[in-house]
Amino acid sequence: MHGIVHKTLKEYVVERTDDGTWDTIVEQSGLEPKLYLPVSHYDDGEIDAILDTLSTMATQDRQAIERDFGTTLAPELLSTFSAHVHRDWELPELLGSLEDVSDDIETATEDTSLPELTCTREAGHATVTYDTHRDQQYCKLAHGILEGFVAAFDADATVTKTACVNDEAETCQFRVDFE
Numbered sequence: 001m002h003g004i005v006h007k008t009l010k011e012y013v014v015e016r017t018d019d020g021t022w023d024t025i026v027e028q029s030g031l032e033p034k035l036y037l038p039v040s041h042y043d044d045g046e047i048d049a050i051l052d053t054l055s056t057m058a059t060q061d062r063q064a065i066e067r068d069f070g071t072t073l074a075p076e077l078l079s080t081f082s083a084h085v086h087r088d089w090e091l092p093e094l095l096g097s098l099e100d101v102s103d104d105i106e107t108a109t110e111d112t113s114l115p116e117l118t119c120t121r122e123a124g125h126a127t128v129t130y131d132t133h134r135d136q137q138y139c140k141l142a143h144g145i146l147e148g149f150v151a152a153f154d155a156d157a158t159v160t161k162t163a164c165v166n167d168e169a170e171t172c173q174f175r176v177d178f179e
Contacts, residue, residue: 001044001134002112006036008076009050012069021057029053038080041111048136063140070144075152077145081105091155095119095126095176115142124178127162131171139164139172146174 013022026033029049036042051069055062078085084104085094094101098117106112115132130142139161146159156179163169 001042001047002038002109003036003040003042004038004076004080005047005073006042007038008073009047009069010036012072013050013054025050025053025057028057044134044136066138066140067144067147070141070146071148071151072144073141074145074148078149078152084108091149091153091157091176092121092126092178094149094153095128096121098128126176126178128174128176129171130174131165137165137172139166142172143174146176150176 010022013025023033029046029052031046031049051062051066055065058065081101084101085097089097096119098119102114102117106114113133115130115134115138117131118129120127128146130139132138143159143161149155150157150159158177158179160175160177161172162175163171163173165172
């Protein structure tokens with residue numbers, strides 16, 4: 001997984017707790033402490049181990065943590081990949097361009113393998129389809145990222161999951177209603 005995810009997860013934990021808690025989570029996850037660089041790539045298993053340990057320590061559902069983390073990750077993704085996002089876009093334009101932005105990032109960034117994203121826009125809403133090749137689906141993370149995009153654009157919109165691979169659907173789908 002892209003290093004920006006790992007780096008932001010560490011920042012997410014430290015902002016809500018402290019550096020000592022992060023160190024404890026890393027230790028209890030069975031990981032070696034390291035500096036996560038936003039332009040490097042790391043094993044997905046590290047994210048899973050950290051989220052699982054965090055969930056256990058916080059006695060909170062992992063999916064809730066994953067979704068909340070996604071809202072924090074969204075602005076970091078927009079910043080890191082700003083060269084692929086037009087400055088004059090509003091939220092509907094970003095969502096409508098997710099597939100192209102994703103393709104551009106994969107082409108421009110070595111060893112990056114992103115989920116397949118598509119978006120259909122209709123009057124008043126957009127439907128975003130998320131499909132990943134990863135063992136862990138990260139559906140809640142995707143949900144949180146979309147909610148984070150809404151917040152980053154200060155848009156008056158709501159995100160609702162309409163289908164999920166965890167519920168036997170072929171892909172995850174989210175409806176973004178523009179109010």
